[in-house]
Amino acid sequence: MGHDTYRVLVFDDDEALGEMLREYLSISCNCVVDVVSTEQDFWPRLSSTRYDILFLDYQLRETTGLAILSQMKDHNNMPPTVMMTGQGNEKVAAQAIQDGAIDYLTKGEYAFTELPGLIERAVRLRRVQETMRSSSEKIRYQSMLLDNLRDAVVVWGADGIITYWNEAAADLYNLRADQMVGKPVDTHFFPLFSTPVLWKGLPPDENLQAERQFETPHRGTLWISSVISPLVDREGQVSGYMDVSRDITTAKLIEQVLQTRLEGERLLASLSSDFIQTPESVAHPKFSHALEAISTFIQANQGILFLNENDILESRAYFPALELSLDRPLHILPLDEFPWLRPLLLHRQIAILPTGNIPGLASILGHKKSRGSIVLLPLTAQGQNYGLLLFHLPAHLPGWENNFGNVLITFSRILLGTLLQIRANQKLKASEERYRAIVEDYQTEMICHFQDDGVLTFVNEACCHYFQTNRWQLIGRNFLEKILEEDRPAVRALITSLTREQPAARSIHRALNSQGEVCWHEWSIRRIDDSSNSLVEYQAVGRDITDRKKMEAEVQMAHQQVAEAARLASVGRLAASVAHQISNPLTTIIAEGQILRQSLDKTDPAYESAEAIEQAGWRAQQVIDVLLKFSEASKDEWEGLPIQETIRQAALLASAQVLADHLRLEMSLPEEPLFVWGNRQQLIDLWLNFFLGIPSLYKKDQEKSLYLEVSGPTHSCITVKISMQGLILTEDERIALFEPKMIPTSLPAGTGMELTICREILRRHNGQVQVSGTDHATVIEIFLPEGE
DSSP, X not given: OOSOOXXXXXXXXXXXXXXXXXXXXXXXXXXXXXXEOSHXXXXXXXXXXXXXXXXXXXXXXXXXXXXXXXXGGGOTTOOOEEEEESSOOHHHHHHHHHTTOSEEEETTSXXXXXXXXXXXXXXXXXXXXXXXXXXXXXXXXXXHHHXXXXXXXXXXXXXXXXXXXXXXXXXXXXXXXXXHTTSBHHHHTGGGBSSOOOOTTOOTTOOEEEEEEEEETTTEEEEEEEEEEEEEOTTSOEEEEEEXXXXXXXXXXXXXXXXXXXHHHHXXXXXXXXXXXXXXXXXXXXXXXXXXXXXXXXXXXXXXXXXXXXXXXXXXXXXXXXXXXXXXXXXEEETTTOXXXXXXXXXXXXXXXXXXXXXXXXXXXXXXXXXXXXXXXXXXXXXXXXXXXXXEESSOOTTHHHHHHHHHHHHHHHHHHHHHHHHHHHHHHHHHHHHHHHHHHHTTSEEEEEOTTOBEEEEOHHHHHHHTSOHHHHTTSBGGGGBOGGGHHHHHHHHHTOOSSSOEEEEEEEEEOTTSOEEEEEEEEEEEEOTTSOEEEEEEEEEEOHXXXXXXXXXXXXXXXXXXXHHHHHHHHHHHHHHHHHOTTHHHHHHHHHHHHHTSOTTSHHHHHXXXXXXXXXXXXXXXXXXXXXXXXXXXXXXXXXXXXXXXXHHHHHHHHHHHTTEEEEEEOOSSOOEEEEOHHHHHHHHHHHHHHGGGGSOTTSOEEEEEEEEEEETTEEXXXXXXXXXXXXXXXXXXXXXXXXXXXXXXXXXXXHXXXXXXXXXXXXXXXXXEEOSSEEEEEEEEEXXX
């Protein structure tokens, strides 16, 4: 459900039902569920834990759910409660709702799939209750602070003449005591207020409390809280009156702000409940209803919801409501025509712009006069924009953003969450359709399960039909049995390499069909683990690709020509780099170095420098020799070759380009030769294309680091592990890693064909390749059959 873990308490004397609820909510909603069956266990649990929702059974062994619900009213930690009963009873349901339950369920008449939405609604209700409780506590605290302020005191006699005016009154009303004492209260004091004060005839034992507005020339309208009390002499007669007043303007403003916030929270809670699990079919009518409610609340006379469709903002919901087709939006805002909108859409902040400053947008929206303001709020998540909320305010409203900003931002997040939910549901539906299509396709393919030792535990009908036998003659035999003996080590190594992090791989190998003929198979093999990450078995889905292989054989010559062309292109690039190192004066450098060395005594400090110059010249000559040998036409000779030697020769040829690409290359090669069966020139081409193709996978200014390690033999295979540090690829990118890339020729390196050539060379050598990823690197593992 995409939320934090919720705490659920179930109080039901039917322990079987309680456990069933626990299991369902734990799996489907990721909830932590506690189940109690007695009142003795219930109250300690409720007191010690904050629960998001309580499912309470009506008919209990020792009491009833209504009795429990009644006692919970005095409990400070009362969670939203859902009453459950085995028999529908409208009277019980009405009493439960009246006592504070949020819903009433009849056992056997509701589906468990309704519970996630009910839990979401309860959690949101609890949050609103906590917010309202917090706001009320704030109001009481602020009232206490106001009670400590110094009060203004005015006293007048029974004849209505003012007899006392203190300093606080002078400060509050901006009138000195000498201006007011001795004056009639009805003509000089009470006319200061907007409403008349009926103080005459007030009984001796009563007070007159009122809140009045007082207009000041410099401070505007003030709110005054006043308490008028009669002054009684010893005989019990009223001798005068005292008015104790204080300025409560700040409290009034705070009260208005808090009231606005409470109303906004109630509105948001209502809207949020409407959008829980919203189907796409009813989303747009709900958007229009919510837009009307929020526009009215924030005092806007126009509201529009835009959705971002390929950098074009299209209006989808309106206030005032319009009778329009959702397929033909009234307002369209291409971002290319409104470039100033782009930076605003990248942030989740409110922008308030005068209408006169954006005439192009204002005219599209129908505001021809430069009045009011436009409020913009992007619907953006994780750097991606999904739409825009737009409101028009008819006039400048002081304090508008303080009063309504948080409500509007929360509303935008509710809309954004709903949009993301709808899009996720769309992707899930498409994924389910693809999955069903795949499953249906697999029904025509061979499917089997086998254990770690290769023993088959399951085969489908397609598998039996292919091998022309029945299921029981195949189960118990080894999965590798039908694979050609020369290909078994590579397949076994591939299966062994599967892990929990990299559970699936593909194998293409030769096998024997029911007639004993050699054919080609393609198998997708997946490792299946249990909840403790221990191997249970392997699942394999395969098909006969012999016809495809025959077609590949027919175009093999074309592949060879592509490989040869790419190799020659690599030679050309390498030759240019080598030319930069040695240039034409190489012969002169070697000769002059020799003459200089011979003319110096060995004890001369310059002797070592002359000798180094000569050695560098010969080294350059060695590079040229290897390059010329590499440039020779490839010979179709296969032999047992030490794999370390082919890697070193390729590294030597690529050294200049490696430096030019700023690639840090490290190799770990065993001293003892490890032999593979193959073509020398093609294997050098293999490593050379890896060295030349890998730098193009990194970003332009990213640090490039490659670590190559050779190990084995394992299961009759030599393993070459290439770790590309700092290169993080997605699963789709790893799958397509060896596909051709159309890279522009303006780039400094790479033709886009290097890794594709590597795949073709590995295929010729009956090798296997597997690509995996970690948090810090992408790893390519190559398995080549061991040679002699």
